[in-house]
Amino acid sequence: MSTLILDRLWINRLDTGEAVAAKSWDRSPSYDMDGEVRSYAGGRQRSISTEGERGSVSFTLRKLPLAxxxxxxSWMGLAVQVRDDRGQCWVGVFFQVRPDEPLTAPGAPSSYWWDVALTVRTVTAPEET
Known part of the structure; x- marks a missing residue:
């Protein structure tokens, strides 16, 4: 019997299925909605909120080649699906790619690997089979 161990974060373009996979760290999802508290007669306070929630997930992909x-x-602004090793899935877009060349040991050749930080803003997408 075979065992499949998933230890990477996958990013797939929704239109082509093209994929990037890498180890990741510091995943942090965030969810919020528009709303406020309004004051009414007699000092009453009421919550006013707008239906719907905004979500985002930030993460850093480790040791990616420059290509x-x-x-x-080139994928900025395109719809992607992000799936992690725990089976969590987000569909969204990202508008910024923040590469950071990792430090190398003194005397070592320069690194050809990059750590890349992304924040994916979630969008509503149908799940089709």
Whole structure:
């Protein structure tokens, strides 16, 4: 019997299915909605909110070659699906790619690997089978 161990975060373009996979760290989803508290007669306070929630997930992809960094740059503004090793899934878009060349040991050759930070803003998308 075979065992499949998923240890990477996957980003797939929704239109083509093209994929990027890498180890990741510091995943942090965030959800919020528009709303406020209004004051009424007699000092009453009421919550006024707008239906719907905004979500985003931030993460850093580890040790990507420069060609993959350039590929992610070309995907800015396109719908993607992000799935992590725990089975969590987000559909959204990202508008910024923040590459950071990792530090190398003194005397070591310069690094050809990059850490890339992304924030994906979630969008509503149908789940089709």
């Amino acid at each position: 993959t960094v350039e590929l992610l740059r």
